[in-house]
Amino acid sequence: MSGTFAAPGEAVPRPTKLAVLPVIRAALLEDLGPGDITSDYTVPAATRAEGWFIAKAAGVLAGLWVSEIVFAELSPEIKFVALAAEGSDVRPGDRLAQVSGPAVAILGGERVALNFLQRISGIATMARAASAAVAGTGLRVLDTRKTTPGLRILEKYAVRAGGASNHRAGLFDMVLIKDNHIRLAGGIGPAVAAVRRGATPMVRIEVEAADLVEVEEALAARADIIMLDNMDQATMERAVKLIGGRALVEASGGITLADLPRVAGLGVDFVSLGALTHSFKALDISLELDLPESPRGGRD
Numbered sequence: 001m002s003g004t005f006a007a008p009g010e011a012v013p014r015p016t017k018l019a020v021l022p023v024i025r026a027a028l029l030e031d032l033g034p035g036d037i038t039s040d041y042t043v044p045a046a047t048r049a050e051g052w053f054i055a056k057a058a059g060v061l062a063g064l065w066v067s068e069i070v071f072a073e074l075s076p077e078i079k080f081v082a083l084a085a086e087g088s089d090v091r092p093g094d095r096l097a098q099v100s101g102p103a104v105a106i107l108g109g110e111r112v113a114l115n116f117l118q119r120i121s122g123i124a125t126m127a128r129a130a131s132a133a134v135a136g137t138g139l140r141v142l143d144t145r146k147t148t149p150g151l152r153i154l155e156k157y158a159v160r161a162g163g164a165s166n167h168r169a170g171l172f173d174m175v176l177i178k179d180n181h182i183r184l185a186g187g188i189g190p191a192v193a194a195v196r197r198g199a200t201p202m203v204r205i206e207v208e209a210a211d212l213v214e215v216e217e218a219l220a221a222r223a224d225i226i227m228l229d230n231m232d233q234a235t236m237e238r239a240v241k242l243i244g245g246r247a248l249v250e251a252s253g254g255i256t257l258a259d260l261p262r263v264a265g266l267g268v269d270f271v272s273l274g275a276l277t278h279s280f281k282a283l284d285i286s287l288e289l290d291l292p293e294s295p296r297g298g299r300d
Contacts, residue, residue, distance in 0.1 A: 028109065052288055055091060059089075064082045066120065096285065117285055118285050126275070127141070139268065142164065142272040143159040159277070175206065179210065240268060251266070
C-alpha cells in the first residue's frame with residue numbers, strides 16, 4: 001500500500017502476511033482474551049466441525065485470505081478452502097468458503113474472521129458502485145485517509161479490490177497542502193515554495209483550493225494537482241476551465257455516489273470519497289457450522 005494514486009488493475013496485490021499479522025493478532029487478543037469460556041465449557045475439546053461462509057446479501061467479496069490467516073493463527077489443523085474468487089460479485093445464499101477442523105478453534109476465530117471479511121467486502125462493494133458510476137468517463141475514484149485507525153492497509157486494499165484507486169497511503173508519500181498548512185505557511189505560494197526547497201524533485205505537490213482565487217494561486221505556484229474542495233458545480237466547472245490542463249484536478253468534499261456522473265462531466269481527473277472507508281455498509285455474511293459427515297453418511 002504505497003505510492004500515490006495507485007491504479008486499479010486486473011490483479012489486485014494483497015498486503016503481505018507480515019504487514020497484516022499485527023492487526024489480526026490484536027483483534028484475536030481483543031476478542032479471545034485468556035480464552036473462549038463459552039466454547040471451553042460447552043464443546044468437548046476433541047470435537048471437529050465443518051462449516052461454510054455464506055453471503056446473506058449481494059455485494060463484492062474481498063478479504064477471504066484475511067479470514068484464512070485468522071484461523072491459521074489459532075490452529076494449524078484448520079483447513080480453509082475459498083469457494084469464490086476475490087473481487088467477485090456474490091448473491092444471497094452463495095457459499096464463499098469452507099472451513100473445517102477443531103471446533104473450539106473455529107469458534108474462537110469466527111467473529112474476528114467475519115468482522116474482517118464483512119468490512120473489507122463492504123468497502124469493496126461501495127468502491128465497485130462508485131467505479132461503475134463513472135465507467136467510461138476517464139474519471140478515477142480515490143479513497144482518502146479517513147480510515148479506521150490500524151486498519152488502513154486492509155481498507156485501502158478493499159478499495160482496490162472493488163475497482164477504485166488509492167490516494168496517498170499516509171502523510172509520508174505525497175505532499176498535500178491543505179487549508180491549515182496554507183494558513184500556517186502564510187499562503188499557497190510560500191507553502192509550495194517551501195516544499196520545493198525541501199523535497200526531492202520526484203515528489204508531486206497537491207494543493208487544496210476552496211475558491212477560484214486559490215486556484216489561481218495554486219497555478220501560479222505550479223502545483224502538480226489542484227484539489228477543488230467543497231465547490232458547487234458552477235464554481236467547479238469554472239475552475240476546471242481556468243486550470244485548462246495546466247495541472248491535474250481532483251474534486252473533493254461532500255460528493256456522493258449519486259453526484260459522480262455529474263462530476264465526471266465537468267472534466268476533473270479524480271474525485272476523492274471519504275465515504276468509501278467511513279460510511280460503507282458491511283456486507284452481511286455468516287458462518288454456519290455443523291458436525292462433519294461420517295464415512296457412513298451419518299453424523300460422528
